[in-house]
Ligand SMILES: [Fe+2]
């Protein structure tokens with residue numbers, strides 16, 4: 001039975017692969033457009049489902065409220081960079097610079113979740129909650 005950490009990590013892995021693939025493309029090409037659309041879709045859907053089925057239940061706990069607020073604030077930060085990317089020419093140096101900023105922010109965020117937040121959450125949630133949240137998260141992502 002999968003728990004919430006397994007399913008969140010699946011998306012994190014997908015995000016890392018898409019970020020690397022995207023940074024290997026050049027100019028305003030179809031490959032760049034497609035990888036960017038997939039990355040944006042994954043980041044947006046993941047953040048939404050993660051806030052609902054991971055951070056929202058944790059925000060109830062005194063031990064986990066600070067990390068939950070921090071994690072959600074980072075989602076907003078990432079959204080802002082995506083908005084800037086949306087209105088920047090894909091073949092420009094400015095786009096590449098923004099894309100590198102996005103990668104830096106996303107990688108930092110994923111590491112913080114996996115290396116710190118999941119440990120704290122592991123102490124707050126019980127086994128059944130971890131499995132129920134995984135099912136709810138997957139249902140929303142589908
Ligand atoms: Fe995440």
Ligand SMILES: [Fe+2]
Nearest residue numbers: 047050071113
């Ligand atoms: Fe996140």
